[in-house]
Each structure stands twice: as structure tokens, then as C-alpha cells.
Amino acid sequence: MRFAAGFVAACCVVGAASGGAVRAQDSIPSSLTGAKGDPVRGRAIVTNRQLGLCLLCHSGPFPEERFQGNLAPDLAGAGKRWSEGQLRLRIVDSSRITPTTIMPAYHRTDGLVRVAPAWRGKPVLNAEQIEDVVAFLTTLKD
Amino acid sequence: MSGRAPHLLAALSVIALAGATFAGEIPMTERRSGYDFLSRETRAMQDDDTANPGMLAVLEGGALWARKTGAAGRACADCHGDAGASMKGVAARYPAFDATLKRPVNLEQRINRCRADRQQAPPLAYESRELLALTAYVARQSRGLPIDVAFGGRTQPFLDNGRAAFYRRQGQLNLACSQCHDDNWGRRLAGNVIPQAHPTGYPVYRLEWQGLGSLQRRLRNCLVGIRAESYEYGAPELVELELFLMWRARGMAIETPGVRP
Numbered sequence: 001m002r003f004a005a006g007f008v009a010a011c012c013v014v015g016a017a018s019g020g021a022v023r024a025q026d027s028i029p030s031s032l033t034g035a036k037g038d039p040v041r042g043r044a045i046v047t048n049r050q051l052g053l054c055l056l057c058h059s060g061p062f063p064e065e066r067f068q069g070n071l072a073p074d075l076a077g078a079g080k081r082w083s084e085g086q087l088r089l090r091i092v093d094s095s096r097i098t099p100t101t102i103m104p105a106y107h108r109t110d111g112l113v114r115v116a117p118a119w120r121g122k123p124v125l126n127a128e129q130i131e132d133v134v135a136f137l138t139t140l141k142d
Numbered sequence: 143m144s145g146r147a148p149h150l151l152a153a154l155s156v157i158a159l160a161g162a163t164f165a166g167e168i169p170m171t172e173r174r175s176g177y178d179f180l181s182r183e184t185r186a187m188q189d190d191d192t193a194n195p196g197m198l199a200v201l202e203g204g205a206l207w208a209r210k211t212g213a214a215g216r217a218c219a220d221c222h223g224d225a226g227a228s229m230k231g232v233a234a235r236y237p238a239f240d241a242t243l244k245r246p247v248n249l250e251q252r253i254n255r256c257r258a259d260r261q262q263a264p265p266l267a268y269e270s271r272e273l274l275a276l277t278a279y280v281a282r283q284s285r286g287l288p289i290d291v292a293f294g295g296r297t298q299p300f301l302d303n304g305r306a307a308f309y310r311r312q313g314q315l316n317l318a319c320s321q322c323h324d325d326n327w328g329r330r331l332a333g334n335v336i337p338q339a340h341p342t343g344y345p346v347y348r349l350e351w352q353g354l355g356s357l358q359r360r361l362r363n364c365l366v367g368i369r370a371e372s373y374e375y376g377a378p379e380l381v382e383l384e385l386f387l388m389w390r391a392r393g394m395a396i397e398t399p400g401v402r403p
Contacts, residue, residue: 049332053315056332067333071326095316102326104315112316114371119314 025096027085032092032107032127042136045129046075052125052133057102061140072103079138088134091125106130167390168324168338175394176337176402179328184349188401196278196347196399199271199354203279206272212263218276221260225283233281234289234396237385239297246300246385249277250356251376268375274354278345281398288395289342291388300378304386307379313370319383334403340391341384343400350403357384 031037045052047062054060059068060075078087089096093105106124115121125133177185187193207218207225222228237246240255247255253276254265266273293301308319322331323339330336344357351359358380365372373380 067330069332070330071322071336102317102321104317112312112314113310114312115314116366116369116371119369122314124314 026089027083028088028092029085031131032088033131035131037128037131037133037135039132039136039139041129042132042134045125045133046136051129053104061142075137075140077140077142079140080142082137084134084138087137088130091130091133091137106133166324168327170393173340173391173394174327174338175340175342175397177343177397177400179335179337180401180403184401184403188343188397188399194347194399194401196345196354196401199275199278199345199347200282200399202271203275203277203282206276207279212257212261214260214262216261218256225280229280229283231284231287231290233284233398234287235291237381237388238292244296245378246297246381248358248381248384249280250358251381253277253280269356269359274345274356277356278354278399281345281396284396285398286395288393289388289391291385291392293389297385300382301385301389303379304382304384304389307383308386308390313365313368315368315370317368319364339387340394341387342391342394343397343402345398346400346402348402354399357387 046054046060047065049055054075055062055065055068057069057071058073058075059070062068082090090103092107094101094103095105104124107127107130109121109123177188180188187195191197204225207222210217210220219225233249236249236252238252239245240247240252250268250273253273257263257265266276291297311318311321319339322336327336327338341357344360345354346357346360347354348360356375358375361380361383362372362375
């Protein structure tokens with residue numbers, strides 16, 4: 001429960017400190033590519049342990065996948081809990097909501113230190129991949 | 143999992159005051175060796191010297207200890223005698239400050255310094271079978287003894303560097319050691335239970351490696367995992383991190399050779 005408690009606590013403190021400014025940035029409403037993503041490709045990215053890495057920390061409705069993590073909230077129902085824009089922001093850079101979050105920023109390259117040469121200057125996922133994942137997660141209504 | 147309420151209070155106050163860290167250090171009474179997270183089968187493998195694969199290296203290390211080598215034609219045993227007496231407790235105090243280099247060195251580096259100075263022998267390569275064997279043999283003589291690295295004084299700046307590295311977010315995945323090993327130990331990263339990262343069993347036999355490896359090898363694995371720039375074996379930064387981790391595990395018992403998944 002440490003992570004969950006920390007998450008809630010951090011949200012409260014940040015919310016209290018900067019009020020509406022934080023809530024105004026709770027979402028990235030528009031597609032990063034201008035197009036809708038492909039949920040089938042998105043599912044493949046989410047379950048890929050070298051690409052999306054999601055299941056290292058999250059569990060989700062993927063009965064065929066063994067060894068799912070439990071460091072982070074279950075992805076089941078993510079599309080009901082969050083809007084498309086909220087999901088997009090949480091994947092692009094979750095630290096904009098919770099600065100201390102353990103979740104990596106999937107589409108940010110600044111503010112990082114000691115990045116391995118092979119990954120330097122590259123986001124974890126490119127814009128098209130982000131849109132595919134967003135499109136998939138919005139389908140997780142249960 | 144009991145005793146989380148103090149964690150929460152600590153987390154709240156830390157966040158409120160500094161906004162920089164999560165739960166922070168694991169209280170001394172809640173520290174657990176990686177051994178405690180092992181399956182019953184893996185524990186049995188570590189506990190039984192005839193089943194522990196790391197004991198093969200210890201035996202080989204014992205032979206190397208007695209073998210004359212280098213231009214000086216001298217064996218470790220020629221100076222140090224019976225390792226069971228002379229090396230007892232030594233590994234529990236490493237990394238230790240080296241007066242010549244004016245910085246801490248780990249056990250592998252200490253062995254190689256001894257080879258250069260006393261045996262006039264070339265250094266053994268990091269992760270070579272021979273260096274791991276000698277290190278395992280020396281560390282085995284401390285099994286059951288409490289970790290007791292020096293801190294304060296001339297060692298302190300290096301310990302502080304190691305601590306800073308432990309809490310520094312780094313790599314493309316922007317993770318600090320502490321975010322897994324202080325804040326989320328006991329949870330599952332994919333199929334693996336995250337341990338508290340106490341280096342009690344090194345050199346350790348990892349089933350994943352199908353072999354023995356050093357703490358630095360393990361640290362480099364983690365750096366690759368978070369997509370961070372790695373360090374060369376023997377780099378001061380890795381020794382500093384080793385020093386901090388040993389300090390963090392102070393008082394815990396040496397288990398070498400440990401067995402881990």
C-alpha cells in the first residue's frame with residue numbers, strides 16, 4: 001500500500017500547493033499525431049516486455065500473459081476511470097500530475113540524466129505508439 | 143505486511159517538507175535479506191553446502207589461496223596463513239579505505255592490489271572465474287558475521303556519493319534504486335519479487351546467470367534495466383554504491399555464497 005498511499009498523498013500536497021493549475025493540466029485532449037491510434041497495435045505494445053514494458057509494473061486483463069507486475073494500478077477499467085485525454089497525459093508524462101511517481105514518462109526526453117547511449121534523445125514510445133496505446137486503453141471499460 | 147502506518151506518516155511528512163522522496167529508508171527492524179524472499183527450494187540450495195553451486199567456487203578459491211603465483215612466487219597463504227582465521231570478518235568490512243589510493247576499494251580490488259604488491263602478479267579480470275573464486279573463498283570466511291563497514295571520517299564522502307546515487311533518478315526510465323528497493327520491496331516486478339537490495343551473499347550464484355557473479359555485475363544489470371549509462375567494472379561510482387549498500391545492510395549477516403533466482 002505504500003505506493004498507493006504515497007500517490008494519494010502526493011496528489012493532495014501538489015493539489016493544495018498549486019490548486020487549479022494542476023487540474024487544468026490533467027489531460028492532453030488532442031492526438032499527438034492528429035490521427036486516431038490502432039487499439040490492436042496498442043494491445044501488442046502494452047503486452048510487449050521490451051517495448052511497452054507496462055506489465056512489468058501493471059497487471060491487466062491479459063489472461064495469456066504470465067508474470068504481471070503489481071507495483072502499479074491494475075489496467076482493467078482504465079478506460080472507464082480516465083478519459084482519452086487523461087490517459088494520454090498519464091502515459092506521455094505522469095510526473096506532470098505526480099512529480100514523485102515511479103511511472104516513467106513515455107514521451108519525454110528532457111530532464112533525464114545518465115541515459116544509456118542507445119536510448120539517448122529517444123522517448124520510450126514514439127507519438128504513433130502513444131496513440132495506439134491510448135486507443136487500446138480507452139477500450140478497457142470493465 | 144504490518145507496520146506500514148509509520149511508513150505512511152514518514153512519507154507524508156517527507157513529501158510535505160521536501161516534496162522529493164517517498165517512504166525513505168527501511169527501518170532497521172524491517173530489513174530483510176534477499177534470502178527471505180526465496181522459494182523453499184532455493185533456500186535449501188543455499189543452506190546445503192553440498193547443493194550450493196557457489197561452493198564449487200569457494201573450493202576452487204581455496205586451492206588458489208594456497209597456490210604460489212607471480213614473479214614473487216608467493217601464495218596468499220604464505221602471508222595470510224589459514225584463511226579461516228586471518229580472513230574471518232574481512233569481507234564484512236569491505237569496501238574499505240585504501241590509504242594509498244585514498245579511496246575505498248572493494249574486496250576484488252583488494253585482492254588484485256595484493257597480487258600486484260605482494261605477488262608481483264598481473265591483476266585478475268573482473269568476473270573472471272579465478273577472481274570470483276578467490277573473492278568467494280575470502281568472503282565465505284565471514285559467513286554468519288555481521289556487516290560492519292567503516293563510515294564517518296575519510297570514508298564518509300564516498301558513502302555520501304553512494305547514497306546520492308541510490309536516490310538519484312536516472313536512465314530513460316527515470317528510476318532511482320530507492321523507488322524499487324526502498325519503496326516497493328516485496329511487490330512483483332513482472333514475475334520477480336523485488337528484494338530490499340542488501341548485498342549479503344556476494345559473490346552470489348544467480349540461477350538466471352547460471353553462474354557466480356559480483357555485486358558490480360548485479361548493479362550493472364539494474365542500470366541496463368532502467369536504460370541508464372553503465373559504469374566500467376571497478377569504477378569508483380560502483381564502489382561507492384557498494385559501500386552505501388553495505389552500510390545500509392550494516393549488522394546483517396554475510397551469507398556468501400548466496401543463491402538467488
